[in-house]
Amino acid sequence: MARLMFFGKLGDIAQARSREFPLGNAETVSALKAAIAGSDEALGAALADPSVRCIVNEVLTQGDAAISDKDEIAFIPPVSGG
Amino acid sequence: MVRVLETPFDLNAEIAAFNDRAGAPGAVVTFSGVVRGQAGENAVTALELDHFPGVTERSITEIEAEARARWPVSDIEIIHRVGRLGPEEPIVLVCVAAAHRREAFEAADFLMDYLKTKAMFWKKEHRADGATWIEPRAEDYKDAARWEESG
Numbered sequence: 001m002a003r004l005m006f007f008g009k010l011g012d013i014a015q016a017r018s019r020e021f022p023l024g025n026a027e028t029v030s031a032l033k034a035a036i037a038g039s040d041e042a043l044g045a046a047l048a049d050p051s052v053r054c055i056v057n058e059v060l061t062q063g064d065a066a067i068s069d070k071d072e073i074a075f076i077p078p079v080s081g082g
Numbered sequence: 083m084v085r086v087l088e089t090p091f092d093l094n095a096e097i098a099a100f101n102d103r104a105g106a107p108g109a110v111v112t113f114s115g116v117v118r119g120q121a122g123e124n125a126v127t128a129l130e131l132d133h134f135p136g137v138t139e140r141s142i143t144e145i146e147a148e149a150r151a152r153w154p155v156s157d158i159e160i161i162h163r164v165g166r167l168g169p170e171e172p173i174v175l176v177c178v179a180a181a182h183r184r185e186a187f188e189a190a191d192f193l194m195d196y197l198k199t200k201a202m203f204w205k206k207e208h209r210a211d212g213a214t215w216i217e218p219r220a221e222d223y224k225d226a227a228r229w230e231e232s233g
Contacts (some may be wrong), residue, residue, distance in 0.1 A: 008204025009215040058137050078217045081203035082174050
């Protein structure tokens with residue numbers, strides 16, 4: 001099981017800050033997004049937004065990163081501090 | 083130094099502590115941001131700051147390192163709140179010490195532009211008419227881009 005994390009508005013849409021998720025055949029972030037969209041249409045649509053970035057094991061990913069069931073995978077909407 | 087705090091902090095005490103620590107470098111610039119009580123027509127009841135523990139601190143430390151690489155500053159302090167804040171509560175404090183005013187002003191300006199658009203925070207504004215997540219405005223991205231052009 002991978003650990004998924006959702007920040008900001010994505011946490012509201014997912015109705016959870018984190019959840020355990022079996023990756024199954026999903027070996028990349030884009031495949032994971034498709035799998036999530038299959039079970040949660042609203043969250044899938046939110047994750048498809050190009051402004052959403054993905055952090056795997058605390059490192060910001062570039063492109064379509066490879067993932068495995070041991071990973072912590074965080075989805076982040078545009079950041080805003082200050 | 084970077085601190086992400088779950089609980090309120092005393093602006094004046096922190097500024098005084100920074101000045102003591104900085105000695106007499108020549109120039110000290112401080113910027114403090116507080117929660118606005120008003121958003122357009124609506125009263126703001128609270129601001130909720132979400133963060134990614136560890137990753138957020140690292141993102142700010144990288145921004146601080148970039149400021150130190152660009153300007154000859156002798157000390158930097160960045161304090162940022164997370165959690166739920168009420169109107170008029172301090173949310174951010176940036177202090178920069180340098181030998182001369184120009185680098186202190188510029189480094190503080192840069193730090194705030196990058197905190198607004200690159201540090202890992204997410205901000206939800208609670209108002210009488212509901213709550214919305216706040217994303218940087220076009221001006222905020224434009225402000226941050228100034229440093230890329232001139233860098």
